[in-house]
Amino acid sequence: MRTKSEKDQEFLRLTREAKSCRLCPRMNASVRVIGPASGSLHAPILIIGEAPGRLGADESAIPFHGDKAGENFEALIEQVGLTRHDVFITNAALCNPKDENGNNATPKGIELRNCSAFLRRQIEIVDPKIIVTLGLQALNALKLIEPHEIDLANGVRKSWQWHGRILIPMYHPGQRAMIHRSFANQLADYQFLYESFRRVGSRNRRASTVAPTSSTIAAIAEKLASNSGGISYFALHKLFYLAEYEFFRSHGRRMTAAYIVRQKDGPYVFEMHIKKLKKAIGGLKTWQSGNRLMLQAEKNVDFFARSNIPKDLDLVIDRVLTKYGAASDAELKRVVYLTEPMRRILRQEKTSRNNFFNRPIDFGSTDAQGELAV
């Protein structure tokens, strides 16, 4: 079994090789979607999609995030109680294939063969107990690593033994695949996955230490965005991060199960993608101010009573708003970079001479109490 540091080193090597890979000519301009955003190298579940989507991972560099397939996927895992903390997500082809009109295309056999060594190495590094394939292409891509006879229609929602692990074939969460397997049916597939996950147990499980999910996150975002004059999308993510940090310092556990990653300009909260916010917050106004996306939620809404959210969480949000609600984007950026989780990442980046963009922010463990250390 590999140590944590061996896994990190091997994954870094693989990521670098993938970034410079030019084996598939039509994918030369596509993002190589592999890196910290793929998930934990210690995740018990490894999920394999077909290829990054043009409007999703090819733009966000985050697997299954930003397009409709990503939205469905995130809703499915959340509804059964899984989070991105529990899974490592990759694709049979690491780059987005486009057709001659620039639309998403299916990866060709040669492209899946080209990328097969990367897939095999990811499986070896993560060493998951459960592998999930999303769609036929992903299921077939495994045959290039070790042959199997499983077909999707008969194999779905069942556990198979493959390559010394449990293999659970599922359908792709994209809209087209929903024609063949409805969202409700796919939800039952994810429930089956969750049961399998519970049976194998997991050291990596964090859901017991983190609290509520998207409805709580949306309520917090709504409260933050109800600041008079609106708030920039940038500031919303930073204030949410500061609230998580404040809550963690005072309670010793996370405020929500939000998946927060380090991006180029600081923390970014997956669950607060603008499309999700527009859906979740009724009456949310958005407008452009120069190059800043601004948001304004309705005022005078009793967010927390309505959403059944504990008072202590409400108090933390109030403290953060009082302290930073009027701060400029530049000030907020400075503040978040001075928090311990961000400083820890910066130190690691300096030591390894790498950037860790899209790496989940680890709040660590602390018994510190009280005010933010900034």
Ligand code: SF4
């Ligand atoms: S899909 Fe895989 S093999 Fe093809 S160019 Fe991208 S990284 Fe290389």
